[in-house]
Amino acid sequence: MQFTTALLTIDKNHQVPVYLQIANSLIGYIQQGRLKPTTPLPSSRIMASALNVHRNTVVAAYDELYAQSWVDVVPRKGIFVAANLPDVSSRPISKDVKPNAYPSKTFFEVDDNKVSYISMYKEKAGHNLTFNTGMPDTRLAPVELMVREYRRFAGYHFTQKYLMYGPEQGSLNLRTELSRFLGETRGLQVTAQEIIITKGAQMAIYLTAQILLSKNDVVIAADPGYSGANEVFLQAGAQLELVPVDEHGMDINAVEAICKKKKVKLLYVIPHHHMPTTVTLSSERRMQLLELARKYRFAILEDDYDYDFHYSCTPILPLASADYYGCVIYVGSFGKTIAPGIRIGFMVAPKNLITQATRLRRLIDRQGEQLLEEALANLLKNGDIGRHLKKANKIYHERRDVLRKLLQDKLSDRVSFKIPDGGFAIWIKYLNGINSTQVAEVAATMGLTITDGADYYFDNTYQHPYIRLGFASLNINELEQAINILAHAIKKLS
Amino acid sequence: MQFTTALLTIDKNHQVPVYLQIANSLIGYIQQGRLKPTTPLPSSRIMASALNVHRNTVVAAYDELYAQSWVDVVPRKGIFVAANLPDVSSRPISKDVKPNAYPSKTFFEVDDNKVSYISMYKEKAGHNLTFNTGMPDTRLAPVELMVREYRRFAGYHFTQKYLMYGPEQGSLNLRTELSRFLGETRGLQVTAQEIIITKGAQMAIYLTAQILLSKNDVVIAADPGYSGANEVFLQAGAQLELVPVDEHGMDINAVEAICKKKKVKLLYVIPHHHMPTTVTLSSERRMQLLELARKYRFAILEDDYDYDFHYSCTPILPLASADYYGCVIYVGSFGKTIAPGIRIGFMVAPKNLITQATRLRRLIDRQGEQLLEEALANLLKNGDIGRHLKKANKIYHERRDVLRKLLQDKLSDRVSFKIPDGGFAIWIKYLNGINSTQVAEVAATMGLTITDGADYYFDNTYQHPYIRLGFASLNINELEQAINILAHAIKKLS
Numbered sequence: 001m002q003f004t005t006a007l008l009t010i011d012k013n014h015q016v017p018v019y020l021q022i023a024n025s026l027i028g029y030i031q032q033g034r035l036k037p038t039t040p041l042p043s044s045r046i047m048a049s050a051l052n053v054h055r056n057t058v059v060a061a062y063d064e065l066y067a068q069s070w071v072d073v074v075p076r077k078g079i080f081v082a083a084n085l086p087d088v089s090s091r092p093i094s095k096d097v098k099p100n101a102y103p104s105k106t107f108f109e110v111d112d113n114k115v116s117y118i119s120m121y122k123e124k125a126g127h128n129l130t131f132n133t134g135m136p137d138t139r140l141a142p143v144e145l146m147v148r149e150y151r152r153f154a155g156y157h158f159t160q161k162y163l164m165y166g167p168e169q170g171s172l173n174l175r176t177e178l179s180r181f182l183g184e185t186r187g188l189q190v191t192a193q194e195i196i197i198t199k200g201a202q203m204a205i206y207l208t209a210q211i212l213l214s215k216n217d218v219v220i221a222a223d224p225g226y227s228g229a230n231e232v233f234l235q236a237g238a239q240l241e242l243v244p245v246d247e248h249g250m251d252i253n254a255v256e257a258i259c260k261k262k263k264v265k266l267l268y269v270i271p272h273h274h275m276p277t278t279v280t281l282s283s284e285r286r287m288q289l290l291e292l293a294r295k296y297r298f299a300i301l302e303d304d305y306d307y308d309f310h311y312s313c314t315p316i317l318p319l320a321s322a323d324y325y326g327c328v329i330y331v332g333s334f335g336k337t338i339a340p341g342i343r344i345g346f347m348v349a350p351k352n353l354i355t356q357a358t359r360l361r362r363l364i365d366r367q368g369e370q371l372l373e374e375a376l377a378n379l380l381k382n383g384d385i386g387r388h389l390k391k392a393n394k395i396y397h398e399r400r401d402v403l404r405k406l407l408q409d410k411l412s413d414r415v416s417f418k419i420p421d422g423g424f425a426i427w428i429k430y431l432n433g434i435n436s437t438q439v440a441e442v443a444a445t446m447g448l449t450i451t452d453g454a455d456y457y458f459d460n461t462y463q464h465p466y467i468r469l470g471f472a473s474l475n476i477n478e479l480e481q482a483i484n485i486l487a488h489a490i491k492k493l494s
Numbered sequence: 495m496q497f498t499t500a501l502l503t504i505d506k507n508h509q510v511p512v513y514l515q516i517a518n519s520l521i522g523y524i525q526q527g528r529l530k531p532t533t534p535l536p537s538s539r540i541m542a543s544a545l546n547v548h549r550n551t552v553v554a555a556y557d558e559l560y561a562q563s564w565v566d567v568v569p570r571k572g573i574f575v576a577a578n579l580p581d582v583s584s585r586p587i588s589k590d591v592k593p594n595a596y597p598s599k600t601f602f603e604v605d606d607n608k609v610s611y612i613s614m615y616k617e618k619a620g621h622n623l624t625f626n627t628g629m630p631d632t633r634l635a636p637v638e639l640m641v642r643e644y645r646r647f648a649g650y651h652f653t654q655k656y657l658m659y660g661p662e663q664g665s666l667n668l669r670t671e672l673s674r675f676l677g678e679t680r681g682l683q684v685t686a687q688e689i690i691i692t693k694g695a696q697m698a699i700y701l702t703a704q705i706l707l708s709k710n711d712v713v714i715a716a717d718p719g720y721s722g723a724n725e726v727f728l729q730a731g732a733q734l735e736l737v738p739v740d741e742h743g744m745d746i747n748a749v750e751a752i753c754k755k756k757k758v759k760l761l762y763v764i765p766h767h768h769m770p771t772t773v774t775l776s777s778e779r780r781m782q783l784l785e786l787a788r789k790y791r792f793a794i795l796e797d798d799y800d801y802d803f804h805y806s807c808t809p810i811l812p813l814a815s816a817d818y819y820g821c822v823i824y825v826g827s828f829g830k831t832i833a834p835g836i837r838i839g840f841m842v843a844p845k846n847l848i849t850q851a852t853r854l855r856r857l858i859d860r861q862g863e864q865l866l867e868e869a870l871a872n873l874l875k876n877g878d879i880g881r882h883l884k885k886a887n888k889i890y891h892e893r894r895d896v897l898r899k900l901l902q903d904k905l906s907d908r909v910s911f912k913i914p915d916g917g918f919a920i921w922i923k924y925l926n927g928i929n930s931t932q933v934a935e936v937a938a939t940m941g942l943t944i945t946d947g948a949d950y951y952f953d954n955t956y957q958h959p960y961i962r963l964g965f966a967s968l969n970i971n972e973l974e975q976a977i978n979i980l981a982h983a984i985k986k987l988s
Contacts, residue, residue: 016876024877068884090681090809093780093816102684103820106844108759108793114705115853121661121861138657150644163632163833167615187584190596199693199859206858211608232857265602286587299602315584322587326597339657341864350600359609363726364700365693367615369863370835382510383518390562 003041005050018053019060023068026061030070030081039081041071116231119455129482130449133276134425134470140395141339142379142388149375162370168362169354170197170346171373177380178346186307187321188330188348196347196357197368201305204331204347205229207357208266208301209236217265220258220298222250224456224466226275229268229303238265242458245274247418249281252288259296267293268301272315275305276456276468277427278420286319293327300328306336308389310422311397326350334376336424337389344368344376396424396472399479403471406483414490424472430465434490437463442492448485497535499544512547513554517562520555524564524575533575535565610725613949623976624943627770628919628964634889635833636873636882643869656864662856663848664691664840665867671874672840680801681815682824682842690841690851691862695799698825698841699723701851702760702795703730711759714752714792716744718950718960720769723762723797732759736952739768741912743775746782753790761787762795766809769799770950770962771921772914780813787821794822799839800830802883804916805891820844828870830918831883838862838870890918890966893973897965900977908984918966924959928984931957936986942979 007029010021029035041047044062048055062079065071072082124130153159169175175192182188198204205228213219215237221230223242233240241262243254250269258264269289271281281289293300302319320330333345347357361367379385403426404419417428430436440452453467454460474482501523504515523529535541538556542549556573559565566576618624647653663669669686676682692698699722707713709731715724717736727734735756737748744763752758763783765775775783787794796813814824827839841851855861873879897920898913911922924930934946947961948954968976 064881067888068881069888090679090811091777092681092811093777093813102682102688102814102842102844103818104688104845105820106793106847107788107819107821108706108791110706110846110850112846112850115850116857117853118856120852120856121659123661135658138654141657143653143657147644150641159637160632163635163637163835164629165615165834167617185584187586188596194596194598202857203859212602212604228857228860235854235857283585283587294601297602299600317584317586319587320596324597325601326599327601340659341657341861343859343861343863348596350596351598352604352606353600356604356606356609358614359611360729362612362614363610363696363722363729364858365697365837366722367835367837369837369866372863387558387562394561394563 003035003039005042005047008051010051010053012053019057019064022047022051022053022058022061023064026065027068027070030085035081037081037083037085038072041079041081043078116235118227118231124449128444128447128449129474129478129485131451131482131486132449132470132473133451133468134423135340135473136336136392136424137395137473137475138339138341140392141342142384143339145379145384145388146338146342146375149378150371152378153371153374159371162374166367166370168367169358170195170368171370171377173377174373174380177377181380181385182348186304187317190348193351194348194354196349196354196361197373198331198345198347198361199343199365199368200335201303201331201333201345202228202232203361203364204345204357205268205301205303206232207347207360208299208329208331208349208353209233209238210360211353211356212266212299213238218258218262220255220264220267222269222274223458224276225268225458226270226303227455227458229301230458233266233268240458245277245279247279249274249279249285250289252285252292255289256292259292259298264296264298266299266301268303269319270303270305271319272304272307272310273420273423275303276425276466278418278423278425278468280316280421283316286316286322290319290322290327294325298327302328302330303332304330305333306423307332308337309393309396309424311393311400312419312421315422320348329353334385337385337392338376342372344372399471399474399476400426402476402479403469403483406479410483410487411490414487425468425470428467428469430467430490432494434465434493435463436465436467438493439486439489443485443489446485446489448482448489450482450486497529497533499536499541502545504545504547506547513551513558516541516545516552516555517558520559521562521564524579529575531575531577531579532566535573535575537572610729612721612725618943622938622941622943623968623972623979625945625976625980626943626964626967627945627962628917629834629967630830630886630918631889631967631969632833632835634886635836636878637833639873639878639882640832640836640869643872644865646872647865647868653865656868660861660864662861663852664689664862665864665871667871668867668874671871675874675879676842680798681811684842687845688842688848690843690848690855691867692825692839692841692855693837693859693862694829695797695825695827695839696722696726697855697858698839698851699726699762699795699797701841701854702793702823702825702843702847703727703732704854705847705850706760706793707732712752712756714749714758714761716763716768717952718770719762719952720764720797721949721952723795724952727760727762734952739771739773741773743768743773743779744783746779746786749783750786753786753792758790758792760793760795762797763813764797764799765813766798766801766804767914767917769797770919770960772912772917772919772962774810774915777810780810780816784813784816784821788819792821796822796824797826798824799827800917801826802831803887803890803918805887805894806913806915809916814842823847828879831879831886832870836866838866893965893968893970894920896970896973897963897977900973904977904981905984908981919962919964922961922963924961924984926988928959928987929957930959930961932987933980933983937979937983940979940983942976942983944976944980 044058047058175195209232213236219233219238222245244251320328330348415428436453443450538552541552669689703726707730713727713732716739738745814822824842909922930947937944
C-alpha cells in the first residue's frame with residue numbers, strides 16, 4: 001500500500017496533541033503491516049497542506065516517529081518507513097505453551113488468616129452527604145501551596161537527585177524542620193537523628209510493632225480504641241490486654257493491675273483526643289503512666305495524630321516531652337494537616353530504635369517520596385504549615401460549635417455527648433435503645449452516609465449505642481442538612 | 495508601644511510575598527508582646543503609602559492576620575490587635591517536669607539484631623562521575639509528562655476524592671490500564687482484581703515474604719543475587735538455600751536437588767537479566783522451573799523489574815504468562831521506567847494471595863499515593879509510557895554499545911565480560927588479580943565513584959573479582975571520561 005493522507009483523520013479538539021495523533025495513526029498502519037518497510041512518506045510540507053495543519057506539527061510527528069525508530073530519514077531523499085522495524089513482539093517461553101487466563105487460586109498453600117482482618121476502604125456511591133468518623137475537609141487542603149513547591153522543583157537542577165534513591169530515614173531537610181516544629185509546638189527537644197519519616201502514623205505503628213514485639217508479648221491498649229493499631233499488634237503475634245477508658249482517658253489503675261500480673265512489653269495510648277471517644281488524657285494520669293513505664297520497663301507508643309487541632313484550651317504537652325528515661329515512642333502525622341491521602345507521618349524515638357526502624361523500612365519499601373518530603377520541609381520552613389493550621393483550627397472550631405448547637409436544638413432527647421477540646425469528631429451516645437446500625441441503614445436511604453459504630457470496640461459482635469460524628473469535613477450548610485436527615489431517620493425508627 | 499510603620503521593613507525581591515512579610519512582622523511584634531491587645535493599626539491606605547506598596551497588598555496582609563485571629567476588625571472604627579490573642583503556648587504535663595533533651599537510648603530492651611542488615615543509601619559527596627550498578631538516567635525521566643498530569647488534576651473537582659483515603663489495593667484505573675499493558679507487553683491475561691499496586695517491587699517482595707513464609711520455611715534464591723530480596727526472606731524467618739547461576743540463568747538441577755531433600759516454600763528468580771550477572775533465564779529452564787514448582791508445590795516469586803528494557807532481541811515472555819496452575823507471583827516496577835525515586839511497583843498473583851497482600855498493606859501504610867497512581871494510569875492509557883520506553887531503549891541501547899566498545903578498546907586486557915541483552919549494566923570480571931575494592935578506592939581519588947563489588951554474593955567476606963558497571967545513567971561523553979579514569983586507576987594499581 002502506498003501512503004495517502006486520506007488515511008489520516010485528526011481532531012484538533014481532542015486532548016491528545018495533533019502531532020501525536022498523526023504519529024500514532026502512522027504507527028498503527030505500520031504495526032498492522034499496511035505500510036511496509038521502506039514505503040516513502042510525503043514531505044512535511046505536502047502532509048501539512050493536505051491535513052491543513054502547521055508544518056511544524058508534521059515535523060514534530062516525524063521527529064516522534066524517528067525517535068521511536070519507526071521511520072528512516074535519508075538526507076536529500078526523504079522519509080521512509082524504517083527498513084528494520086522496532087521489535088514489537090515477545091517470544092513465548094515454548095511453542096507448546098500459549099498464554100492463558102491467570103489462575104484465580106494459588107497452587108501452593110496460602111493461609112487465608114495469616115493477616116489480621118480490618119475493615120477496608122469502600123468506594124462511596126453517588127454524591128451523598130457523609131458524616132465520616134473524623135476527617136479534615138479536603139477542600140481546605142493547602143493544595144496550592146504543595147503545587148507551588150512542586151513548581152519550584154521543576155526549575156531546579158538538583159531535582160534530579162530526588163528522582164534517584166534517597167535516604168531510608170527520610171529527607172534530612174524535613175527531619176531538621178520537623179525537629180524545630182516539634183520543639184516549638186510540643187516542647188520536644190529532639191534532633192533529626194531521632195526522627196524517621198514514615199507513610200502516615202500507620203507505618204510508624206507497624207515499624208514499632210515489628211521491631212519490639214515477639215510472639216505472645218503483652219501489649220496494653222484501650223477499649224474502645226483504634227482497630228488500625230490493635231490489628232498491627234495482633235499481626236506481630238502479640239497478646240492484647242485491653243483496659244477501659246473514661247472521661248480522663250485510659251484507666252491507669254487497670255494498667256498497673258496488668259503490670260503486676262504479666263510482663264508488659266508495649267502500651268499504646270492516644271493521649272490527645274482518644275480515638276474514638278475524643279477524651280484527653282489528664283496531666284495526672286500522664287505522670288502516672290510515665291512512672292509505671294519506668295517501674296515496669298515497658299515502652300509507651302504515644303500516637304498523637306491530632307495534637308495540632310485544639311479549640312477550647314491550650315493542649316497538654318505530649319508524654320514524650322517529659323520522658324527522661326527513653327520510655328516513649330512518639331508518632332504523628334501530617335495526614336490531618338494536609339490531607340489524609342498525602343501520606344507523611346513520623347516517629348520520634350531514641351536512636352537505637354530509629355536505627356532498627358530505618359533498616360526495616362529499607363526492607364519494606366526502601367524509602368518515601370522524596371519530592372513530597374522536600375516540599376513539606378519547605379512549607380514547614382516558610383511557616384506555611386503553621387499558618388494553615390491556624391486557619392483550619394478557626395474553621396473547625398466554628399464547625400464543632402455549630403454541630404454542638406444543632407445536636408442540642410434538634411436531637412437533645414435522642415443523643416447525649418460531651419464536647420471535645422479538639423480533633424475532628426464528637427462521640428455520641430444514642431439514647432433510649434436507638435440502634436446505630438438501623439439509623440445508618442435508614443439514613444442511607446435518605447441520602448446521608450453515617451457510621452454504624454462498628455470497629456470501635458474490640459468485641460465487635462456486641463451492639464453498643466455509640467458513634468463518632470465528624471464535624472470537620474462538612475461546612476455549616478452541610479452540617480445543618482446532615483443533622484436534619486439524621487433527626488428524620490431517628491424519628492422514622494421510633 | 496504604638497504602631498509605627500518604621501517597625502516594618504520589606505524586601506520586594508524576597509521569595510516570601512510582600513503581604514506575608516508584612517503579616518509575619520506584625521505577628522512577631524504581637525507575639526513578643528511589643529504590640530499589645532487592642533492597639534490600633536493604621537488604615538490600609540496609610541500603611542500602603544508609608545511602605546510604598548499597593549493598597550491591595552496591605553489588605554491581603556490584614557486578611558491574613560484576621561484569618562489567623564491576630565487582629566479584630568471593628569466596622570467604621572478600624573483594625574486593632576486582637577483583644578483575645580490566639581493560644582500560642584501549651585501546658586507542660588506537670589510544673590515539676592520540664593522538657594528535656596530526648597534520651598538517646600531506649601529504657602526498654604531493643605534487640606539490635608532483630609532487623610536484617612542491608613547496606614543503606616549513602617549521600618554522594620561532591621559532583622563526581624558515578625558508575626552506578628545499573629540505574630536509569632533521571633535526566634531522561636518523563637518529568638514533564640508527570641507534571642502535565644498533575645496540572646490536569648489541579649483543575650478537577652474529583653481531585654478532592656484522591657486527597658482522602660482510597661483503595662488499599664491501589665487505583666482501579668491504574669490496575670485496569672496495567673492489566674492491558676501487561677497483556678500487550680508480556681502476554682499476561684490478568685484482570686485488575688489480580689493486581690495490587692505497591693511501593694516499588696521491594697514492597698511486593700516484602701508482602702509476599704510476610705504472607706507466605708513462617709519460621710524456618712525454605713526459600714531458594716541464586717548466588718550471586720539480589721540482597722534486597724534475600725534480606726527480606728531472612729527477616730521473615732526463612733532459611734535461604736542458594737543455587738549457582740551460569741550463562742543460562744539459575745541452575746535448575748541444583749534447585750531440584752534441594753527439592754528432593756527439603757520441603758521448599760518459595761523460589762525467588764529474576765529471569766530477565768539476573769541481578770547482578772545480567773544473564774537471561776533460557777526458555778528451556780523456564781519450562782523446567784514451572785514443572786518443578788508444580789511437582790514440588792512451591793511458589794515462584796518472579797521479579798521481572800527490567801523486562802521493559804531489551805536491546806538485542808525480543809524478550810522471552812515471563813514465567814507467569816505460561817502458569818496454568820497458579821504457581822507464579824509476578825512482580826515488577828515503574829521505578830526504572832520513570833525514575834527510581836518514583837515508587838510505583840506491582841504484584842500479580844491469584845486472587846486469594848492478592849486479598850492477603852491487600853490486608854497486609856492496609857496494616858503497613860494503608861495505601862499508596864493516589865494522585866501519583868492516577869497520573870501513571872493516564873500515562874499508560876495515552877500511550878505515553880510506551881513511547882517513553884521506546885525512546886529510552888534506543889538511548890540505552892546506544893550507551894550499552896558505546897560502553898562495550900570502550901571496554902574493548904581500553905580495558906580488554908584488564909577485564910572480561912559478556913554483553914547483556916538488555917537492562918542497565920554490564921557484569922565485569924577483573925582479570926589478573928585486580929582487586930575491586932582497591933580499584934574503587936583509587937578511582938574515588940580521581941573523581942570516579944564505582945562499586946567495590948560488595949553485596950552481590952551472600953558471603954560478602956569473600957573477595958570476588960566481579961562488579962556491575964551501569965551504562966544507562968551516563969551519556970556518551972561521561973562514559974568516555976569514566977572509562978578513562980577507570981583505566982588510569984587500574985594502571986596505577988598494577
